[in-house]
Amino acid sequence: MGTQLFTFGAAFLGSAVESVEALTIVLAVGLTRGWRAPLYGTVAALVSLAVLVVVFGQLIVQRVPESSLKLIIGTLLLLFGLRWLHKAVLRSAGVVAMHDEDHAYQQTVSQLQGAVERRDWVGFVIAFKGVFLEGTEVVFIVVAVGGTSKYFPEAVAGGLLAMLVVAVIGVVVRKPLARVPENTLKYAVGIILTSLGTFWAAEGMGASWPFDFVSIFFLVAVFLSASQLAVMLVRRSPVLA
């Protein structure tokens, strides 16, 4: 039960963060140039992502042996999670500016202002690109979190629910979700994905963790402590003082 909840939660949180970023782009296009083109772009991107999941997901799960799959996905998940965690540490320490959905929204709006043609290819392509690229991250998180454990349906449910919740909130408020604590969420998800990646990569090597899945909580504690240490050291760094 704990493992199922953990898988669902990791997929939900990771997908929610990426869905917020995709929503910002679609809202910026829709409110600036009309809704038809960005909605077509969004649907086209979602269909492309679904095709990718079905084709590659089936191929990977059926053809790649379980231990190799765990090692490959674990390594990729570790790289992915550490990249998020690295950015989150630099943001927490004040080295890099916090990700600001309002700023991202205004930037996209200023790029899009201008005459809109009857068939708005610019609006279509920007919405497609935004949803497809952010969606690729959602797909990776869901496949990596669910594919290597026995709880793929829970991971898919977490990812889909996150997308649905963000989409519904976006339709209701019709502005970027700037109040979502995106950086804190990315920090937390970065730690969870790094821990899961380490866990599966080691299992793929043929090692068994003491206390099995419970050791993930130990990994979370280690990476949380390490990242807090990094934030402290960066803040104390004389170059930045």
Place this chain on the structure above:
Amino acid sequence: MSFLKSAALQVIGLFVADWVQTAVIVAILAAAWYAIAGLHALPLPVLVGLVLLLAAQHVWFAVAEARREGRSRQSPSPSPS
């Protein structure tokens, strides 16, 4: 074509921000794999070493990038005229 190229670069960027750090992480994983599968070492010490090395490289590269950022802020390169 440029769309596909930028999409490919962004997909690679999901996993790689700093190639040196990526190489270090892969080297740590490869060493652990060799110790477990090749040398048949006891898994627990290898797992402890793996986790500690991954945590240490995370701290090291975060501090190193912060220092680089700090230095570049202190001495901004002259803009091309």
